[in-house]
Amino acid sequence: MANQTILVTGGAGFIGSNFILYWMNNHPEDKIINLDALTYAGNTKNLASVSDLPNYIFVEGNITDRELVDRLMASCDIVVHFAAESHVDRSILNPDTFIQTNIIGTHVLLESALHNDIKHFHHISTDEVFGSLKLGSDTQFSEHTPYDPRSPYSASKASSDHLVRAYGETYGLNYTITNCSNNYGEYQFPEKLIPLAISHILADKPVPVYGDGLQVRDWLYVQDHCTAIEKVLQSGKSQETYVVGGLTEDIPNIEVVKTILRIMKKPEDMLIHVTDRAGHDVRYSVNWSKIESDLGWKPSVSFEEGMQKTVAWYLANEAWWKPLVSANAAYFKKNYQGRE
Numbered sequence: 001m002a003n004q005t006i007l008v009t010g011g012a013g014f015i016g017s018n019f020i021l022y023w024m025n026n027h028p029e030d031k032i033i034n035l036d037a038l039t040y041a042g043n044t045k046n047l048a049s050v051s052d053l054p055n056y057i058f059v060e061g062n063i064t065d066r067e068l069v070d071r072l073m074a075s076c077d078i079v080v081h082f083a084a085e086s087h088v089d090r091s092i093l094n095p096d097t098f099i100q101t102n103i104i105g106t107h108v109l110l111e112s113a114l115h116n117d118i119k120h121f122h123h124i125s126t127d128e129v130f131g132s133l134k135l136g137s138d139t140q141f142s143e144h145t146p147y148d149p150r151s152p153y154s155a156s157k158a159s160s161d162h163l164v165r166a167y168g169e170t171y172g173l174n175y176t177i178t179n180c181s182n183n184y185g186e187y188q189f190p191e192k193l194i195p196l197a198i199s200h201i202l203a204d205k206p207v208p209v210y211g212d213g214l215q216v217r218d219w220l221y222v223q224d225h226c227t228a229i230e231k232v233l234q235s236g237k238s239q240e241t242y243v244v245g246g247l248t249e250d251i252p253n254i255e256v257v258k259t260i261l262r263i264m265k266k267p268e269d270m271l272i273h274v275t276d277r278a279g280h281d282v283r284y285s286v287n288w289s290k291i292e293s294d295l296g297w298k299p300s301v302s303f304e305e306g307m308q309k310t311v312a313w314y315l316a317n318e319a320w321w322k323p324l325v326s327a328n329a330a331y332f333k334k335n336y337q338g339r340e
């Protein structure tokens with residue numbers, strides 16, 4: 001894979017920017033074109049360390065803009081598609097942009113990929129397309145789990161996965177898909193559970209937890225996600241899906257917040273319960289044995305280690321997240337019943 005040009009969509013977001021930093025560090029012979037609309041979730045500051053490199057190009061634009069996408073793809077070999085509206089809570093408040101970006105935008109990229117003979121289209125998706133598992137059960141999501149999305153976000157991601165597969169079956173597109181679990185780590189917008197908790201604690205505010213907090217998620221450290229995508233790009237089989245996760249045991253959300261409070265040496269009574277999210281999925285658990293056995297990937301960072309690193313990063317980078325919290329204060333207030 002030497003000297004390839006990669007179109008990364010949504011590369012100014014949380015996972016996309018971690019991926020670009022990782023890729024440019026480990027594959028300096030490649031060129032990256034980052035197409036990002038810079039929604040509230042996009043932040044070019046994440047990429048300050050690579051922005052002047054000759055093999056990195058940033059293009060502000062929308063993946064629904066076919067003319068622009070065609071122009072960029074004309075010089076690309078590979079597409080790595082992260083761009084999405086990604087927050088379940090926002091999809092409940094306003095599903096429209098989720099349909100536009102996640103479904104229509106993916107369709108535009110697929111059409112353009114065919115038109116431009118893209119060698120490999122990698123689609124980043126989520127384990128949320130599989131729905132919700134029973135609390136206390138030992139069932140897990142795998143590549144064979146039927147789709148059962150339950151929020152506008154997961155339904156839009158499920159649609160995009162189906163479109164990608166349809167373009168493979170119908171038109172022979174060489175694609176791969178990864179369905180990964182909840183990511184955490186550096187540069188995550190402080191609306192998601194872990195950075196939300198850290199930023200609230202640092203601001204001496206109570207940490208809102210939905211309902212009883214017993215919901216279970218699988219947690220994947222973002223750097224491990226980057227190495228999983230790398231493996232799939234390098235040796236993933238055409239038209240295959242790989243499920244990616246980070247844990248081997250269930251950790252309820254309330255325990256995640258308690259872990260953060262312990263690491264930050266704060267009392268557990270900083271945690272407050274707020275009315276649960278509508279249609280809140282109860283449990284996600286991911287069986288990532290296929291990517292392990294087929295491609296030799298497994299997560300390298302334990303949950304405790306990843307949380308330590310993440311807390312340390314937010315402590316050292318207040319200048320990155322504080323302006324985002326201030327700029328989005330109205331949203332936080334609306335979503336957490338007056339608790340910003």
Ligand SMILES: NC(=O)c1ccc[n+]([C@@H]2O[C@H](COP(=O)([O-])OP(=O)(O)OC[C@H]3O[C@@H](n4cnc5c(N)ncnc54)[C@H](O)[C@@H]3O)[C@@H](O)[C@H]2O)c1
Pocket residue numbers: 009010011012013014015016035036037038039040041042043061062063064081082083084085086087100101105124125126127157180181182183184189
């Ligand atoms: N964060 C997670 O825990 C998680 C878990 C599973 C899957 N995913 C998937 O991974 C991908 C990246 O997630 P993330 O957490 O980095 O998201 P994010 O919200 O942090 O970033 C999304 C990026 O896409 C850009 N974008 C949004 N709409 C766009 C459009 N129409 N055109 C161009 N750019 C646009 C935004 O500006 C932003 O930079 C998404 O596809 C998401 O569904 C995320």
